[in-house]
Amino acid sequence: QITLKESGPTLVKPTQTLTLTCTFSGFSLSTPGEGVGWVRQPPGEALEWLALLYWDDDKRYSPSLKSRLTITKDISKHQVVLTMTNMDPVDTATYYCAHRQKTITVATRFDHWGQGSPVTVSS
Amino acid sequence: DIQMTQSPSTLSASVGDRVTITCRASQTIDSWLAWYQQKAGKAPNLLIYTASNLESGVPSRFSGSGFGTEFTLTISSLQPDDFATYYCQQYNSFPLTFGGGTKVEIK
Numbered sequence: 001q002i003t004l005k006e007s008g009p010t011l012v013k014p015t016q017t018l019t020l021t022c023t024f025s026g027f028s029l030s031t032p033g034e035g036v037g038w039v040r041q042p043p044g045e046a047l048e049w050l051a052l053l054y055w056d057d058d059k060r061y062s063p064s065l066k067s068r069l070t071i072t073k074d075i076s077k078h079q080v081v082l083t084m085t086n087m088d089p090v091d092t093a094t095y096y097c098a099h100r101q102k103t104i105t106v107a108t109r110f111d112h113w114g115q116g117s118p119v120t121v122s123s
Numbered sequence: 124d125i126q127m128t129q130s131p132s133t134l135s136a137s138v139g140d141r142v143t144i145t146c147r148a149s150q151t152i153d154s155w156l157a158w159y160q161q162k163a164g165k166a167p168n169l170l171i172y173t174a175s176n177l178e179s180g181v182p183s184r185f186s187g188s189g190f191g192t193e194f195t196l197t198i199s200s201l202q203p204d205d206f207a208t209y210y211c212q213q214y215n216s217f218p219l220t221f222g223g224g225t226k227v228e229i230k
Contacts, residue, residue: 037219039167046210046221046222046223046224047159047161047167047210047212047221047224048221049212049218049219049220049221052219060217060218062218063124063218064218096166096167098166101169101172103172103173103214105155105214105215106217107155107213107214107215107216107217107219108214108219109157109169109172109212109214110157110167110169111169111172111178113166113167113168114166115165115166116166
C-alpha cells in the first residue's frame with residue numbers, strides 16, 4: 001500500500017525559502033521506474049505541476065519556476081524534499097507530493113497523493 | 124508548453140444525469156491524458172489514464188475517450204458522490220500541465 005505525507009511550515013515570510021518534506025511508504029525510490037512529484041494548488045485555483053524526481057536521480061522542473069526549485073531524495077529515510085527560494089504571496093497554496101504511476105512515457109501521471117500541506121506566504 | 128483547456132468550467136446536473144466534460148490540448152498528445160477527481164479539501168484522485176483506461180477501484184460509470192487533441196470524460200449516471208471538480212492532465216511531454224478544472228454542481 002502506497003502512502004505519502006507532506007510536512008513543512010504553514011507560514012513563511014516573503015523572500016524566505018520554503019522546505020517541504022514528503023515521507024512515503026510502500027515503494028522505494030531506488031527501484032527502477034519509481035518517481036515522486038510535487039504539485040501545488042492556490043486557493044480556489046487549478047493544479048500546477050512543480051517538479052519530479054526519478055529513481056535514477058533524473059530531475060524535471062516547471063520551466064517557470066526552475067530557478068527557484070530544488071528536489072532531492074533521501075532513500076534511507078524514504079523522503080523527497082522540495083525547496084523553493086524567494087517565496088512570494090502568490091506562492092500561497094496547498095502543496096502536494098504524489099507517486100509517479102509507471103508508464104512507458106518519461107512524463108507521467110500520479111496515482112497516489114499525499115493529503116497536502118497548506119502554505120501561506122505573508123509578512 | 125502544452126495548454127490544456129477544459130469545458131465547461133462549471134456544470135450543473137442532477138443525480139442520474141449523463142455528464143460529459145471536454146478537455147482540449149493545444150497540440151497533439153496522442154493518448155497521454157489522465158483525468159482526476161478532486162473533492163473539496165482533498166487531494167486529487169486518479170480516475171482515468173491513457174485517455175480511456177479506468178484506474179483500479181474507479182466505478183464503471185466513469186469512462187474516457189479521445190486521441191490527439193480532444194478528449195472527453197463521461198459519467199454515465201451521476202451519483203451523489205460524484206459532485207466534485209475534475210481535472211485533465213497531459214503527460215505527453217514536460218512540463219506536465221493540467222486543465223483549469225470543471226466543477227460539477229448539484230442542479
